[in-house]
Amino acid sequence: MNLFGYIPESVNEGTGLRAVLFISGCRHACPGCFSPDSWSFRAGEPFTEEWQQQILQEVTNHPLLDGVTLCGGDPFFSAAACTRWVRQFRDARPDLTVWAYTGFDYEELITDPERAALAQLCDVIIDGRYVAAERDVSLPFRGSRNQRLIDVRATQASGNIVTLHLGAV
16 A cells, blocks of 8 residues: 555644545546545555554654544555554554545445445545535535535444534534
8 A cells, every 4th residue: 555645734634633644546536636646556655564653653642633534545445454554543542533535435335344344443434426516615524515424433323324514614
């Protein structure tokens, strides 16, 4: 797996202060995507074990972080590798949240065992492909109206999709 980018502190990819990992590789190829350079699975640099541990140490020791966010590309195309890193993060900091962006619909994610394993480790998943005709810059944490902020724990508990409603920023 390659890492296309890493932002140690951001307020744009989820609530609170978050560390953001941009995972290389996406096959959705949404027209109008803000980061088409991240589509290649070879983009960025290899996310070596050493780099994974360095970032893990940084985010687990950061006293002001509210959590981490996985972006892309699409992290669910590298679900198994992401799952291993997120499990380590969860073990070290169970008090922090995990958000993830994906072009898959949540219903698609949970039908694939590797993707479902990563989804279950997340608190919030922003799902759905970016649709330029649905673009709405007033929506928090997403680019088009079709995308949902899925509350994963509440969705698992109820058996139905439960979305977060944060209102306009």
